[in-house]
Amino acid sequence: MSSTRSSITELAARLRAGKTTPQQLLAGAMAHQKRVEPQLHAYLTSTTELAEQQAEAAALTLAEHPDSASPLCGIPMALKDVLCVQGVETTASSKVLTGFRPPYTATAVQRLFDAGAVCVGKTNCDEFAMGSSNENSAFGAAGNPWDVERVPGGSSGGSAATVGAGVVPYALGTDTGGSIRQPASLCGVVGFKPTYGRVSRYGLIAFASSLDQIGPLALSVEDCALVFAVIAGHDPRDSTSDPSPVEDPQPALGRGVDGLRLGVPREYFGAGIDAGVRGCVEDALHVLEAQGARLREVSLPSTEVALSTYYIIAPAECSSNLARYDGVRFGLREEQPSLTDMYLRTRAAGFGDEVKRRVMLGTYALSSGYYDAYYRQAQKVRTLIAAEFASVFESVDALVSPTSPTVAFTMGERDDPLSMYMCDVVTLPANLAGLPGISVPCGFIDSLPVGLQVLAPRFQDARVFQVANAYQRATDWHATRSPLADAAA
Amino acid sequence: MTQTAEAASSAVLARYEPVIGLEVHAQLLTRSKMFCGCSADYTAAAPNDNTCPVCLGLPGVLPVINRQAIEYAVRTALALECEIPSFTKFDRKNYFYPDLPKGYQISQYDLPLSLNGRLRFEVEGEPASCGITRVHLEEDTGTLHHAGDVLQSATSSLVDLNRCGVPLMEIVGEPDLRSAAAAHEYLVRLRQLLVYIGVNDGNLEKGSFRCDANISMRPRGASEYGVKVEIKNMNSFRAVRLALEYELERQVAVLDGGGALTQETRGWVEARRQTVSQRSKEYAHDYRYFPEPDLPPLRLDAEFVDRVRATLPELPAARAMRFADAFEGLVDAGVAAKTAANWLMGDVAALANEHKVPLHASGLGVEGLRRLLALVETGTINAPTAKELLGELYVSGGDAEALVRDRGLAQVSDEAQLAEAIDAAIAANPDAAADFRAGLEKALGRMVGHVMKATGNKAQPQLVNRMLRERLAR
Known part of the structure; x- marks a missing residue:
């Protein structure tokens, strides 16, 4: 029997019942990957050898300690190509990192490996996680499993696509302005962005350090919670990871929303949100209301300036974070007679247009004479946005909204950067404030998935799972299979 | 200085007043680097051996602050009578250079670890003092070795990142110094202090203690500052004094000739005994400082500062x-x-x-x-x-x-005299000998101790060590 679109929980039970083995799960994932990959292009690198070793080790662990083994033990998974794995080529979908094999493994990834995860490969994404469609990958965009002519979203598009296509039950992505939630929405899967500081960023190739956060994309809210519980927690190698203990998300999953106060931000349903998407999300709100949640309209007036704030802070950090790709020590080098020319040619050849655009924007925003008008001002607005969320959370327990203004659009449709930036208009405020957020499937428009976003106060990651799971238990949108998940053997 | 030069210079000083401020960079004597676990003692390792992913600036790795470096900088700041604000942070100073692998240096910009201090010293027997603007922390860069004189004309350059990330303390002095002699005394005293409190080894030649100078001239009695020139590449106290004296006369000659000085950076060329223009203000870097997002701000509470004060x-x-x-x-x-x-x-x-x-x-x-x-x-x-x-x-x-x-306390460094004690130590410690042969390095210590005891602590320890190893290797 095929393992496509079986959840982690189901597969873990079958492994323990002796109905399958990690090696069989891996073989199933690889076979399905082979079937769909020519259309999907979700992977940049296959890690077959690593996966085989991990499957073998997982089989031993399950044989010896079936009860104490992690639910993730022996389950195939994939990693966005911005996450370092020792000895495995890691490119961040950029030519500038061609051939780079890090001598270390990201902390979040290592925690999954220690739990027995089986890594089938590194997934496609927008270059350095900058983009909302995957079209900024230097190696060609991944497709959407519901319609391969359409984008999977971004930047964690490959991770969302491979989960949506049923190749692996979960994958890790990263979310700087919506890069987990938006592709999850477009590919009909669940995508969770933890509170900033909850998951170590060590070994994550940085885009914008104060906004980046690693999180899971999976087939269900429970599965996201399982993965989150393994990767979360303080890491001495990341000083921005929080030392406070992580609340176990499991109890929250069954708590329901009876009596919970859910805020509906007026601005997140405004102009730019597709009428069909709004309709699906409003239906979802009624489902939550029927579960006993009390809905309340709230206002986040700074939303209209969040996008500009984000597009100053993120490029500013990016311009500095990407300075190390200079051709001196690793990755691409364009040999030139002078040092300056080597720098210029290497970076001109190594970076794509969107990366160059953001490096330029960020350099400008930090320049002497412009810093006060741009970067400092943006930091002040960022503080205001966080304060506005905090104030709203005094009267509501969580916020609910659409994840993406539209369903998946066709490749090449959005050819100007500003319309692309609008994709993240309801996701990026959460990054500016460091909030946890999730996207769960909540309907379809013309056979294309729509996502419901849930946000909660900082460090209340469990609250996000609570609301999302209450919704998921009352609906079956998340169980609908994409055409590629059904691709026959 | 020759007598004529001295006379000329005193005539000059009757008309002009030099305004001098010194910036000192001092490497801290911590065990590890500023933001990673590599050794801060980088001199012994082969090129690029004393490195790790963090100080190499590889993608995805993150800095972690060295607590000892914070303590040493606070100790220095206290010894210099500085204020220690309760809130401080690190910033990124952005520029491209092959000795700077991340493309930015983690430093401190607008909220340094300490400010407003004072260094007291003497000039020709008279008490003097100079304000300390700030003491802050940053990381050292790597080193470059050019096949050619300078990077621009080099046919190739080699990068060694062993020094990269070594904790570096920048001590910025106020422009309170009024002569090359005062600058010299300030520097001598500052170095003594740093060595005395155990934070720096004070080596100008090797560059663990480096000094840059800012110097301008103004007519006696004027209250505004003249055009400032920064001088670099001074590798000894003598060089600092000579460079300042040279620069002081050069500036006066320009002013007396009716010319105008340009704000620039000049390098001291020891062989020519001259300062030479390196970079004018138009080409000054825009470092695009901004707060380091990988490090949360530091809160240095009174208890911590008091604890450091107690170590002083x-x-x-x-x-x-x-x-x-x-x-x-x-x-x-x-x-x-x-x-x-x-x-x-x-x-x-x-x-x-x-x-x-x-x-x-x-x-x-x-x-x-x-x-x-x-x-x-x-x-x-x-x-x-x-x-x-x-x-x-x-x-x-x-x-x-x-x-x-x-x-008869002279140490025994004659192998023949020690041979007996060595054999006895091995014979008396068969377990230790076996452990050592099995690869347990520390087992040697027990036998060394035995020999030292037997010789009334007079044996030369290095020799005992070597002889024991030779015996045991047989």
């Missing part, structure tokens, strides 16, 4: 001066700076406290200590023997050489 040796000016003088005397007499500092701050300070008698008034005296240390340096006695003698000489005085001779 007693620093009243008079006492510090005496220590500094002793240190200077030892170093001038050829004792290695690190050895002098270790003895002064360790055993000598303990004896001074115990007997409430400072070194210069003790039976030993600075000269006595120098002679004792000379015996260690030449290998006549080993360090444990010297420590024993130190206590006795400190109280009762006496001639170290005579005591060593009379009591």
Whole structure:
């Protein structure tokens, strides 16, 4: 029997019942990957050898300690190509990192490996996680499993696509302005962005350090919670990871929303949100209301300036974070007679247009004479946005909204950067404030998935799972299979 | 200076007043680097061996602040009478250069670890002082080796990142200095202080203690500053003094000739005894400083600062001066700076406290200590023997050489004499010998101890070590 679109929980039970083995799960994932990959292009690198070793080790662990083994033990998974794995080529979908094999493994990834995860490969994404469609990958965009002519979203598009296509039950992505939630929405899967500081960023190739956060994309809210519980927690190698203990998300999953106060931000349903998407999300709100949640309209007036704030802070950090790709020590080098020319040619050849655009924007925003008008001002607005969320959370327990203004659009449709930036208009405020957020499937428009976003106060990651799971238990949108998940053997 | 130069310079100084401020970069004597676990002692390793993903600036890795470096910088700031704000943060200073692997240096910009201090010293016997603008922390860069004179004309350049990430403290002085001599005294005193409090080894030649100078001239009586020139590449106290004297005369000549000075950076060229223009203001970098997002701000509470204050040796000016003088005397007499500092701050300070008698008034005296240390340096006695003698000489005085001779304390560095003790140590410790042969390095210590005991602590430890290894390898 095929393992496509079986959840982690189901597969873990079958492994323990002796109905399958990690090696069989891996073989199933690889076979399905082979079937769909020519259309999907979700992977940049296959890690077959690593996966085989991990499957073998997982089989031993399950044989010896079936009860104490992690639910993730022996389950195939994939990693966005911005996450370092020792000895495995890691490119961040950029030519500038061609051939780079890090001598270390990201902390979040290592925690999954220690739990027995089986890594089938590194997934496609927008270059350095900058983009909302995957079209900024230097190696060609991944497709959407519901319609391969359409984008999977971004930047964690490959991770969302491979989960949506049923190749692996979960994958890790990263979310700087919506890069987990938006592709999850477009590919009909669940995508969770933890509170900033909850998951170590060590070994994550940085885009914008104060906004980046690693999180899971999976087939269900429970599965996201399982993965989150393994990767979360303080890491001495990341000083921005929080030392406070992580609340176990499991109890929250069954708590329901009876009596919970859910805020509906007026601005997140405004102009730019597709009428069909709004309709699906409003239906979802009624489902939550029927579960006993009390809905309340709230206002986040700074939303209209969040996008500009984000597009100053993120490029500013990016311009500095990407300075190390200079051709001196690793990755691409364009040999030139002078040092300056080597720098210029290497970076001109190594970076794509969107990366160059953001490096330029960020350099400008930090320049002497412009810093006060741009970067400092943006930091002040960022503080205001966080304060506005905090104030709203005094009267509501969580916020609910659409994840993406539209369903998946066709490749090449959005050819100007500003319309692309609008994709993240309801996701990026959460990054500016460091909030946890999730996207769960909540309907379809013309056979294309729509996502419901849930946000909660900082460090209340469990609250996000609570609301999302209450919704998921009352609906079956998340169980609908994409055409590629059904691709026959 | 020649006499004519001196006369010319005093004539100049009657008309113009130099305004000088010094910036010192001092490497901290921490065990590890500023933001990673690599050794801060980078000199012994082969090129690029003393590195890790963090100091190499590889993608995805993150800095972690070295607590000891914070303590050392706070200790320095306290010794310089600085204020320590309760909130400080790190910033990124962005520029491209091959010795800077991340493309930015983690430094401190608008909220440094300390500010508003003062250094007291003497110029020609008169008390003087200079304001300290700030003391902040940053990371050192790597080093470049050019096949050619400078990077621009080099046919190739090699990058060594062993030094990259070594904790570096920047001490910015106020433009309070009014002569090359005052600048020289300030620098001598600052170096003494840093070495004395154990945060820096004070080596200008090797670059663990570096100085840049800002100098401008203004007519006597003027209150505004003139056009400022920054001077770099001064690798000794003498170079600092010569460069400032040269620059002072150069600037006066330009002004007297009716010319205008340009704000620029000039390098001291030792061989030509000149400063040479390196970079004018138009080409000044825009470093695009912004807060380092990978490091949360630091809150240095009063309790922490008090704890650091308690580690500071007693620093009243008079006492510090005496220590500094002793240190200077030892170093001038050829004792290695690190050895002098270790003895002064360790055993000598303990004896001074115990007997409430400072070194210069003790039976030993600075000269006595120098002679004792000379015996260690030449290998006549080993360090444990010297420590024993130190206590006795400190109280009762006496001639170290005579005591060593009379009591037969000279260390045994004759292999034939030691052979018996070596064999006996191995025979008496069969377990240790077996452990060592099985690869347990520390097992050697037990046998070394046996030999030392058997020889009344007179054996030369390095020799014992080597001989034991040779025997056991057979």
